[in-house]
Amino acid sequence: MAWITALFLTRLGIWKDGSARLALLSGAGLAVVLVDDPSFLGWVLFWTAVSLAALLPRQRFDDALAWARRLGWHAISAAIAPLKDAARLSIVRQRRGLPSSGFRAIGAVVALPLVGGATFLGLFASANPLIGRAFSQIVLPDPWATTWRALFGLCVLITIWASLRPSPYTTGTSRFGDRSIGTVFEPGVETLTLSLLTFNTIFAVENVLDIVFLSSGAGLPSGLTMADYAHRGACSLIVTALLAGVFVLLALRRGSAAAASPLVRRLVTVWLVQNLLLVASSALRTLDYVDAYGMTVLRLSALARMGLVATGLALIGWRLLVDRSAAWLINANALAAVTVLVTASVVDxxxxxxxxxxxxxxxxxxxxxxxxxxxxxxxxxxxxxxxxxxxxxxxxxxxxxxxxxxxxxxxxxxxxxxxxxxxxxxx
Incomplete structure (x- = not known):
């Protein structure tokens, strides 16, 4: 809370930026979460909110991928931020002809009094029993505990310093967009049509087999356990759905010939629906596994991941229907992921x-x-x-x-x- 207060009072740009104020308010809420239940996830979310509040006045929020890169650079640059500022301060003082205030200058001033005073105290302690007894009753702190606490305090100082004085290089303009997608991957309409027909056929066979098996109540094949069956669904089918989403994002960039083709759009819509069926099938496998062996934190997390994948596929379909940008899709998926992570940091x-x-x-x-x-x-x-x-x-x-x-x-x-x-x- 002191960190948030200092940031709000020293960075005047936050006062004028609504997004930065919202990020700082979110950081305060996550600080309350850390008071209730400290966790690494809660700390990462808190740091992300505070860092966004510090950086947003310099650059508006465009897309989540660009800000993930900026936050990564912000974290890396934090280690050298105090050293860079100390070097700048030293240069300024030299140009203005001011006396040095570095560690060397301070040491030169206090070295003689400290060494001389310690020497005379040692001599008096050996000569005077009262002074010697007083010194013997002094309990010095554990050197290991002192070292670790000093290192911890240094890490806290570096982290807070970086948010109060962030590097100007962290808020560069994002190069991501629909045009950059097209330069990476832009197949022709015929290639896309043939690919989608092939994919839809393969997915249809898989979905029909899953529906028939899950609805029939038949037993598992010999040698296949319920755990194997659930893990295959939770892993391979989710990866399949993610690959399908990436393929649609890359192939149907906004304004491309493929995105304008009615046949391609219908085939993509059918394929997205089939991917949603795959995710639903994977969720049913996991729920069957839970019915047989009980719920665990990992199985609950797997169901949450499946919900995120299904949300991402639905957002891809909505983007295709209403002609949204790639940045909108990324931000919508990032918002869904952050919502799940914040919930996981609050809920036991x-x-x-x-x-x-x-x-x-x-x-x-x-x-x-x-x-x-x-x-x-x-x-x-x-x-x-x-x-x-x-x-x-x-x-x-x-x-x-x-x-x-x-x-x-x-x-x-x-x-x-x-x-x-x-x-x-x-x-």
Missing amino acids: LGAVAAAWNVRTAFEMGKAGPPRDLCYMGLLGPSSLVSLAKLEQHAREPQLRDRLTYLRWERQTETADAQADWRLWTPL
Whole structure:
């Protein structure tokens, strides 16, 4: 919060730029998230918001790819920003004939008093028992802890310094656009038509097979486990959908002959619909896997990624229908990704997975337990509430004892964490 306040007071350009003020306000919200639940993801999002607030007054927001490059350069240049400013200050002082204020000049002034004073104090400590006893009671800080804290403070200083004085080279003009796409990849209309006919045929076969298999309730082939079946759907089909989206983005640039062809646009629309069916099939495979083995944080994250891919495909189709620019498509997908990431930094995914498993157990008519109590234990304090619910509804004495033990472990772990004031949370 002090960082945000300093940035707002020292960078007057933020006052006049609505986008920069919005980024700074988002940074304040993410700072609150860090207070509640510190995480690497939350820190990256906070730094991104603060860096955008510092840089947006120099360059308006054009597209997310260009700003990803700018933020990357901003992070790299942060390491040398204080050194560059110190060199500039030294040059200015030399030109104006001002005395040097560097470390060498300071050392020359304080070296003799420090060395002489330490020498006389040492002699008096050996000669006077009272002074010697007073010095012996002084506890010096741990050198390793002091070193690490100094390094941490230096990293914080460098990071904040870069936002207060960002490099002017970070806000260069973006070279990305529909024209740059066309120079990279621009096949002819005939080539695109033949390619899309081929792709649609192959995708149609895959989708028909998936629909028939998933709706028939048939068992898996011999040697193929449910995990293998779900992982294949979550990986290869998602990669297929991403490749399809990149192909459409590159081939149908705005204003090209292919984008103006009604046949190509219809074939692309059909292909996008088939890709959405592929993503839906992959999601159904994962949900079947969850029904069989329970929800985990990784499976929940996989479903979120599938939702992002489906959103991206839908946005590509909408861009094709309303004739939007490539920058609009990139920004829309970036907004969807940021929304998911911010949600993941706020929501306890472990608690969501545990609650899902408990709710599923109750819906199936069992008073607990979910299929993987070991995983529930690995979730730590996130599963405490869910384990307590299961313990209350458990009928079998042996199961109740096991749940009581797991709940007690999580409760003890939570109490130990809350005993340290550094780990306190508002809730």
